[in-house]
Amino acid sequence: MGKIKGAIVINEERCKGCDLCAVACPLHLIAPSGKVNHRGYPYVVQDDAEGRCTGCTACAIVCPDGCISVYRVKSE
Amino acid sequence: MTRNEIIAPENLVYHKPTLMNDNHMHYCPGCSHGVVHKLVAEVIEEMGLTDHAVGISPVGCSVFAYNYIDIDWQEAAHGRAPAIATAIKRLWPDRLVFTYQGDGDLACIGTAETIHALNRGENITIIFINNAIYGMTGGQMAPTTLLGQKTSTCPYGRQADLHGYPLKITEIAATLEGTCYVTRQSVQTVAAIRKAKAAIRKAFENSMNGRGSNLVEIVSTCSSGWKLTPVEANKWMTEHMFPFYPLGDLKDTTIE
Numbered sequence: 001m002g003k004i005k006g007a008i009v010i011n012e013e014r015c016k017g018c019d020l021c022a023v024a025c026p027l028h029l030i031a032p033s034g035k036v037n038h039r040g041y042p043y044v045v046q047d048d049a050e051g052r053c054t055g056c057t058a059c060a061i062v063c064p065d066g067c068i069s070v071y072r073v074k075s076e
Numbered sequence: 077m078t079r080n081e082i083i084a085p086e087n088l089v090y091h092k093p094t095l096m097n098d099n100h101m102h103y104c105p106g107c108s109h110g111v112v113h114k115l116v117a118e119v120i121e122e123m124g125l126t127d128h129a130v131g132i133s134p135v136g137c138s139v140f141a142y143n144y145i146d147i148d149w150q151e152a153a154h155g156r157a158p159a160i161a162t163a164i165k166r167l168w169p170d171r172l173v174f175t176y177q178g179d180g181d182l183a184c185i186g187t188a189e190t191i192h193a194l195n196r197g198e199n200i201t202i203i204f205i206n207n208a209i210y211g212m213t214g215g216q217m218a219p220t221t222l223l224g225q226k227t228s229t230c231p232y233g234r235q236a237d238l239h240g241y242p243l244k245i246t247e248i249a250a251t252l253e254g255t256c257y258v259t260r261q262s263v264q265t266v267a268a269i270r271k272a273k274a275a276i277r278k279a280f281e282n283s284m285n286g287r288g289s290n291l292v293e294i295v296s297t298c299s300s301g302w303k304l305t306p307v308e309a310n311k312w313m314t315e316h317m318f319p320f321y322p323l324g325d326l327k328d329t330t331i332e
Contacts, residue, residue: 007082014098018106018299018306024266041105051079057090058266064110065101066092073087075077 002074006055008046011067015043021059021068027052030059093117095126099143106306108296109138111263112176112205115273117145119280120172129172130164132157134186136178137212138205155186158193161200165283172284174201179220180210183245187219190245197254197288201279204245204291207298208317215301219243222320227301242320246293250326256288258327262295262318264310275325282330295321 015037022030022044029052033045046053055072095117103109120129126147133141135154142149152160157175165173182190182204190202209227210216216229220242224233234242250258257279261272272294279290295317297309304312 005077005082007079009083014100016105020106020306020310023307023310039100048079051077055082055089060090061266061269062111064103064105064107064114066096066110066114068090069088069092070090071083071087072089073077073082 004054004072004074005051006053006070006072007048008053008055008059008071009069010044010046011069012043013037013039014065014067015041016065017042017044018064019044020062020064024058024062026056026058027054029053093121095121095146096144097146101144102140103137104300106297106299106309107137108207108263108294109205111269112203112272112294112296113141113144115263115269115276116174116176116203119273119277120145120147123172123277123280123284125172125280125284128170129174130168132161132164132173132175134175134177134181136181136210138176138178139212141176155181155184156189157181157186158189158198158200158202161202162193162196162198165198165200169199172201172280173199174203174280174283176203177205178211179204179206179208180213180218183219183243187243187245191248191252194249194289194291195252195254197256199283199286199288201276201283201290201292203276204293205296206293206321207296207301208242209298209301211298211301215298215303220245222316225316244321246291246321246326249291254289255291255327256282256329257290257325259291259325260293260295260321260323262313262323264297264313268323278330287330293321295323
C-alpha cells in the first residue's frame with residue numbers, strides 16, 4: 001500500500017505569525033519559530049523531522065496570507 | 077523519500093491563487109479578509125472569468141482589495157458599492173460584478189443602497205464581511221455589534237435600551253423578492269472555508285446566469301478590534317457570534 005507523504009513551504013517573509021495554521025494542522029507539526037521576519041512578524045516553521053506530514057493542505061487553506069505551498073506525493 | 081524530493085513542481089497540490097499578487101496584505105495577523113480574498117480569487121480563476129470580473133471595493137479595512145487581487149476594480153464611496161455595481165452590471169451585462177463590503181460599510185452607511193440594489197434584483201453578488209465592529213477606524217460599535225459586546229464607543233458593552241439591537245441584514249435580504257441566493261457562512265475552519273467557497277461560487281454563477289442578486293455574508297473575526305489573539309478570536313466568534321448569526325442558507329431560489 002502506498003504511503004502519502006507531504007511537505008510544505010512557508011513563505012517566511014509573508015507570514016504574520018497568526019498561528020491559525022498551527023491550530024489547523026491535525027498532526028501539530030507547525031510551531032512558532034521564535035524568529036521575526038524583516039517586517040517584524042514572528043513567523044512559523046514546520047517541525048517535521050520524522051516526515052509525518054501528509055500534505056492535507058489544512059494549514060494552507062486556513063492561512064489568511066497565502067504563505068503556504070503544499071506538495072504531496074504517493075510513495076510505493 | 078526526502079523532503080527535497082517531495083518539493084517538486086509536479087507534486088504541488090495547493091498554493092496561493094495566481095490571481096493574488098505578491099503584495100503584502102495590510103491586514104492584521106489572522107484577519108478573515110485574507111481567507112475570503114483567497115476564496116474570491118480561487119473561484120474567479122476556476123470559473124475562467126479572470127478577464128471578465130469587476131470587483132467593487134468599499135471603504136473599510138478591505139478598501140485596498142484592489143491591491144491584492146489582479147482583476148478590474150472600482151473604488152466606491154462609503155457604502156455606495158451596490159449602486160456602483162448596479163451601474164457596471166447594467167453597462168456590461170456579460171461581466172461578473174461583485175461588491176466586497178464590511179459591516180460598517182454595508183450595514184450602516186450603505187443600508188439603503190444595499191437593500192434597494194438587492195430588492196431590484198440586480199445581477200450582482202454582494203460579499204458581506206461581518207465582524208461586528210468597525211475594524212479600520214479603531215474598533216467602534218457597528219450596527220452588527222452584539223448586545224453586551226465591548227467596543228471603544230461602548231466600553232460597558234452594547235445595551236439595547238441605549239444603542240438598539242444588532243442588525244441582521246442578511247435576514248432582511250432574505251425577505252426581499254429580488255434576491256436569489258442569500259447565505260451566511262464563516263471561515264474559521266477548513267470545513268467552513270470549503271462551504272464558504274461553494275457559496276461564493278454559487279452566488280457568482282447565479283449573477284452570471286441572471287437569476288437575481290446574491291448576498292454572501294461571511295461571519296468574520298477582528299482580532300485587533302476584539303483585543304484577542306487570532307486563535308482566541310475564532311473561539312470567541314464560535315461561542316458568541318454563531319448563536320446570534322446562525323450559519324446556513326437563508327434563501328435559495330435555485331432549488332425548487
